[in-house]
Amino acid sequence: MTLYFLIAAIAIMFTMALALCRALLGPSVFDRILAVNMFGTKAVLLVAIFAFFSGRHDLLDIALLYSLLNFVGVIAALRLVERGKFFANNKGHSVKMEDE
Amino acid sequence: MSLLVNLVLLFFLLVMALAVLKTKHLFAMAMLFGLYSLLVAGLFVVLDAPDVAFTEAAVGTGISTVLMLVTLASIRDGHEATTHGKYRVAPLVICIFMGGLLIFGTHDIAELGDANSAPNREVAARYIEKGQSETGVPNLVTAVLASYRGFDTLGEVTVVLTAGIGVLLLLGKRKKIHVKTSGGGNGK
Numbered sequence: 001m002t003l004y005f006l007i008a009a010i011a012i013m014f015t016m017a018l019a020l021c022r023a024l025l026g027p028s029v030f031d032r033i034l035a036v037n038m039f040g041t042k043a044v045l046l047v048a049i050f051a052f053f054s055g056r057h058d059l060l061d062i063a064l065l066y067s068l069l070n071f072v073g074v075i076a077a078l079r080l081v082e083r084g085k086f087f088a089n090n091k092g093h094s095v096k097m098e099d100e
Numbered sequence: 101m102s103l104l105v106n107l108v109l110l111f112f113l114l115v116m117a118l119a120v121l122k123t124k125h126l127f128a129m130a131m132l133f134g135l136y137s138l139l140v141a142g143l144f145v146v147l148d149a150p151d152v153a154f155t156e157a158a159v160g161t162g163i164s165t166v167l168m169l170v171t172l173a174s175i176r177d178g179h180e181a182t183t184h185g186k187y188r189v190a191p192l193v194i195c196i197f198m199g200g201l202l203i204f205g206t207h208d209i210a211e212l213g214d215a216n217s218a219p220n221r222e223v224a225a226r227y228i229e230k231g232q233s234e235t236g237v238p239n240l241v242t243a244v245l246a247s248y249r250g251f252d253t254l255g256e257v258t259v260v261l262t263a264g265i266g267v268l269l270l271l272g273k274r275k276k277i278h279v280k281t282s283g284g285g286n287g288k
Contacts, residue, residue, distance in 0.1 A: 002101065005101065006101050006104075009101060009104070009105060010104075013105070013108045016108075016112065017112070020112060020115065020116070020135075023128075023131065023132065023135065024115075024119050024123075024132075029127060029128075032127075032128055032131055033131070036131045036134060036135055039135055039138070040135075040138060040161075043138050043139070043142055046105070046142060047142060047145050050102075050105065050145060050146060053101060054102075054148075056148075056150075058150065059145055059150055061150075062141075062145055062150055062153050062154060062157065065154060065157055065158070066138065066141070066157055066161070069157055069158065069161045069162040070138075070161070072162055072166065073134050073161060073162065073165045073166065076165065076166040076169045076170070077127075077130075077131060077165075077169055079169075079173075080127070080169045080170075080172060080173045
């Protein structure tokens with residue numbers, strides 16, 4: 001059973017690494033937001049797997065909290081992008097926000 | 101498995117910290133900070149400290165990310181950090197010195213999960229045995245937080261209060277002051 005947990009954890013961490021690459025490279029701001037959201041989801045899964053692995057099922061509460069906060073963070077980021085048109089300077093800068 | 105998860109999470113942390121240093125977009129920086137605290141909270145879970153993980157997740161990932169984004173939304177210009185490409189020596193020396201001191205301090209800390217260390221052997225036992233009679237507080241956690249570590253908690257509360265006041269001052273809308281004058285006076 002431990003082997004299954006280990007395989008699942010490694011797979012999730014690999015996905016986390018991919019999402020991290022996208023968050024760092026991501027040319028547009030939406031790539032970054034999506035990558036952050038995905039990273040948060042994988043963190044939730046990782047905590048859940050660790051909870052079952054270590055036999056402490058109360059850690060699942062933390063996983064739930066993570067998913068909730070992840071949602072709030074993404075909503076806040078999207079609100080900023082939406083309102084950025086009015087708040088940032090006039091070049092539409094914060095909507096595109098390409099990496100140089 | 102716990103070691104593997106620890107190593108991978110620490111590696112992610114390192115990458116994230118370097119990326120925060122390197123990136124120039126404040127928006128990306130705020131998002132990366134959110135990820136950073138999420139990772140730290142994950143590390144706390146692996147280290148078997150779920151309460152700290154709760155706090156870190158709520159404060160680091162939740163509130164501070166939202167606050168940073170709100171700040172970014174409020175500033176008109178400057179969504180990009182500017183650096184002048186010059187490295188200053190004094191902050192670097194101070195940082196290395198402080199880091200060295202912290203690393204030096206870790207030599208005195210007991211090993212993780214060491215059952216024979218002083219905190220696990222004596223301190224907890226004393227709290228459990230004498231906590232009630234010494235402090236008179238029925239709840240043991242409250243006794244430790246409010247009585248044994250009272251000054252610690254007082255300092256934390258002061259920090260939180262100051263931070264809250266600062267945020268409120270920054271975010272609060274400056275209302276125009278209307279002075280209504282009735283009668284014949286020419287008020288402003």
